[in-house]
Each structure stands twice: as C-alpha cells, then as structure tokens.
Amino acid sequence: MEKVKILVVDDEARMRKLVKDFLIKKDYEVIEAADGQEAVDVFFEQNDISLVILDVMMPKMDGWEVLKEIRAYSRIPVIMLTAKGDERDELKGFDSGADEYISKPFSPKILVARVDALLRRSNLISEEEKIETGGIIMDKAAHTVTIEGKQIELSFKEFELLAYFMENQGIALSREKILNHVWNYDYFGDARTIDTHVKKLRSKMGDKGDYIKTIWGMGYKFEVN
Amino acid sequence: MEKVKILVVDDEARMRKLVKDFLIKKDYEVIEAADGQEAVDVFFEQNDISLVILDVMMPKMDGWEVLKEIRAYSRIPVIMLTAKGDERDELKGFDSGADEYISKPFSPKILVARVDALLRRSNLISEEEKIETGGIIMDKAAHTVTIEGKQIELSFKEFELLAYFMENQGIALSREKILNHVWNYDYFGDARTIDTHVKKLRSKMGDKGDYIKTIWGMGYKFEVN
DNA sequence: GAGTGATTTCATAATTTTGTCACATATTGC
C-alpha cells in the first residue's frame, strides 16, 4: 500500500528531524520544508500530501500565511505548532482553519497520536480490520469478538481494551500506557478502573481470560499460553 | 470501458491540478481549461464531456456566462466552485441551472463525492440496482422494499438509510459515517436524528427490524441474524 | 395559503456502561 505523506514545515532542522523520525517509525512518508515559501511550493507540487504539520514561527512566511494559502485550495488536516507563550485560549476564539494546535515543547508521542487521530478521522488510514489469535477473532469493522466460534458481547471500553491487548501481544503494558491508549490522553481518573475492566474482560472471555496476565507491580500483558 | 470525461475550468493552474489529481485517482479523464472562453471552445469541440466543474470567478468570461453558454445546448451536470464569501442561500433562490455548488476552500474528497453522485444520478456510472438479504429485497431502481413478499412503504430518508445499511452488512457504522453518507457531507444537524429514523425503520420492518443492531457507544450495524 | 406528510429537534424515560469504593486476596521484601 502507498504510504501516507506528511509535510513537516519548520525552520529548525533539528525539530524536523525529531518529528520525522517519529513519523517514519509509524510508517508515514515525511516530506520536509524549511520555510513557508518552500512549504507552499512543495504542497502544490506534490499533490498527494495528506497532512501538514506547520510551525507558526518561521522567517519569510509564517505558519498562518502558509495555512491561509493551503486553505484557499484544500481542507486537508493541518496541525499548528505554536510557541510556548501563545495562549491556546486566544487561538480558540479565532478560527484560523487549523485542525489541531500543539504547543512547543511537546512530546513527539502526543504529536504522533494527534496525527493518527486526524488521519483516521478523515479515513486516510485504514487499519487492520481483523486480528486473530489463540482462538479469539476480533473483527474491528463489525465490532465483534468471537471465541471458539461463539460471539461474546463486549461493551465499548472492553472492546477497545481487548483490541489494545491483542495489538500488543506479548508486550507488557503499564497501567499508564493502557490509560493513554484506551482512554483519552486527557483522562485523569483512577488507574484502578483498568483492573475492573480487566476483571470483566477476563470473566467474559471464559477460559481464554487467562491470556490476560497480570504483571505484578507493572500492569498487564496479553499472551497466548 | 471508456473513461468518463470531466472538464475542469479554473484560471488557477494550481487549483486545476489539485482537482485533476483527485479525479484521475478515481479513474476519470480530465480535460482542463484556463478561462471561460477556452472552456466554451473545448466543451463544443470535445463532444463527449460528461460533467463540468466550473470556477465562478475568472477573467474574460466568468463561470456564470460559461454556464449559460453550455445550458443553451446541454443539460449535462455542472458543478460551480464559488468563492468563500458567496452565501449559499443567496444562490439557492436564484436558479442558475447549476447542479451543485461547492464553496472554496473545499475538501477534494467532497468534490469527488459530488461528482460521483451527479454522474450516478445521470446514469453515467451505474451501480447495483437490487440488494437482497435475509428476506428483504431492495430494488433501488424501483425504489421499493419488499419484506417476505410484502412491500413496505418507506420515506426517502428511510429508504436511503436502509440502503446504506444493506450495502454495508456486517459492518459497524458510526453515526458520523452514517451522516456523511446518507445525509450530505455538509449536513451539520443533530446526529440524534439518525436515532429517530432508525426507530421508524425498525418499526416499519417488523420482525426484521432486529437486523438493525445498536452498537453502544458507537453507532449501528445491519446484520442478518 | 392551508393541508399533508416527511424530517428534524427536543425532552424525557429507559438502558447500559463506566468509575469508585470497600474489602478480600495475593505478592514482595525483610
């Protein structure tokens, strides 16, 4: 399959590299531009860019101008990287046409998460629709889980949780990690709530519930056998 | 099969390229014209153009004039690209003879969706006309639905909704997805309206109403059994 | 315009899920 192209615009090479490395790890294709003018040129040359990450502060042509140029022709998702000081609230009132704002400094992980979310929202990345392992079949499209031929009923969160486990087979997942992925990044509830969901999952999964192993002092791990 | 030809008229080369690339991806043949005069010339030269995408604002001869010229001889679908400011409502009252209006900036996806829809409407691209499943027969051409031999009466929206469900059997459909497909891409009403239509559909479908399953926290799914 | 049916919105009820708590149980390090 064709890789999804992302245009990263920042005048600092370091920053571009940082972002690029993280995006490449997630199998995106990254195109760089070092200033606003170059960004606009590249954007219209390459006609198949799916998302733009745009630094606000740049020489020659700043991020807002670039955004304006792009928005004159296209609605593709744009993430703006704003400087530390810029209050998000100020930005909120003013509809610039950007889809997301991330203020520097940021965690590349969060950036990648937002990229994924935006692309998913615009249906540009489709994900694997079926995961099968150890007699458990998860069909994401149909939103169903079948264990040894029998379909089991899972709630939304249970489904998401099991999906996360199955996508990370054999990997120990800390509670924090689970919270960040299955719940929102901005969920600040009790981590123990995971325990409750794990309990329910295990009971609904019958024998196969044992596949969800407890890693004492750490979290959980999904493993067949 | 012959490709369907689409004429794209815009004075900005960038915009033409953007639109062209998206249409080519969907296997249309694209012919370009850079101004109104050229558009009219090309249109009458090439006699087998199936759809025209026409920018309103152009030097020499604007979109409205081109449209008038075309309409004097032909009924083929025309999509007008209007500038940001132009209020859609203003346009509505005034029957210009265009089939669709899309205001800039737009998402190329929406454009393509409209193109598909218009061509489908004018039978230039065809689709399956009958869907049959679990004792429900939907005849799209005749716009009828028969359940166990008895025809049931559905309103337009109900019909469209059921069609969408039946075309996506076994797939969980989010409310957002349903809105985008059954309503227009630019419908911004309440997603709860889907619930009401589902309720009516279910009741009109009798026993078979159970085929429309609720997926809690997500949307609906049509599934036989 | 009034009348009709389709569509949408709204308020409320019904339902389901989710999160929290308290207590039981298990694990670890000493």
Add this chain to the structure above:
DNA sequence: GCAATATGTGACAAAATTATGAAATCACTC
C-alpha cells in the same frame, strides 16, 4: 511470618448513551 504494597472482586453510584413520543419545522401540493 509479617508488614507493606498491589491486585481481584462485588456492589453501587454516577455518567453517558440510546429509545421514544411529541412537538416544531420544512417541503411540497393543491
């Protein structure tokens, strides 16, 4: 073995989502 800490579990309250009926709005016809 014993504290100290972490996890498992059941019950319940809180929160979120969906179903439903009715009213409001819209679109179209006569």
